[in-house]
Amino acid sequence: MAEKETECCESYEVHENLLKIVNETMPAETELYDLAELFKVFGDSTRIRILFVLFEAEVCVCDLAQVLNMTQSAISHQLRILKQNKLVKSRREGKSIFYSLADEHVRTIIAQGCDHIEET
Amino acid sequence: MAEKETECCESYEVHENLLKIVNETMPAETELYDLAELFKVFGDSTRIRILFVLFEAEVCVCDLAQVLNMTQSAISHQLRILKQNKLVKSRREGKSIFYSLADEHVRTIIAQGCDHIEET
């Protein structure tokens, strides 16, 4: 048997097992990255506020800007991020573009987050 | 009736209704902030990898560092963030400190994230 060059905390077998299990269950690099990327999108209170508005109605950009009391540009930049990550979809109607939730997952994920917070 | 100084997209009543509904359903400022803060914690692939290890076992810091091939310091800094946000708890055993999931919500939230990603 080869010697272990990576001992730690005086544990041997535990370690081998852990490595094996983790290698089996850990998602691929790209999936981990995408997951983090997705949660990053939820990690900004402006975007969360946008989503809470979209929970209630399909709205255009300037309405969002007014309701949230922010500039059109700031909202637009954030909508772009939400759309790139498929949390939101858009539809043109004349000069306006209306945004709505892309997916009911969004509600579920935010609801889970709320649960966690309230449980303190 | 008072005049509206905040017209937009030529919509009037829609707007009033939206404002009313949003004001009723939008969480408080502090809750929005806490929510974003929580998701920010999930928004880093190092922390996600740590969580995936903890899904499988309770482990000490140096084991985490080895399994994830990162420095002890980097892992320790991230564990601190996970702990502050109550995603992880710790227990001392001699010289080592063992970390484990604080809460099954963590699994659920990550699972929802995975669902969303795989659904493309």
Place this chain on the structure above:
DNA sequence: CAAACATATGAATAAATGTTCATTTGTTAA
């Protein structure tokens, strides 16, 4: 007590991120 080990932490640095401002694109109406 001193030495060795496991973990935590503060300061510094590089990279990522949100907002603003100015401008552009696309649509409608005159």
Place this chain on the structure above:
DNA sequence: TTAACAAATGAACATTTATTCATATGTTTG
């Protein structure tokens, strides 16, 4: 076609954040 409006976008700036390095804290063993 020109003017007016809605939305998108690029550059710039300030802030946040992850990692590294050096060091401190806390525990066990000799």
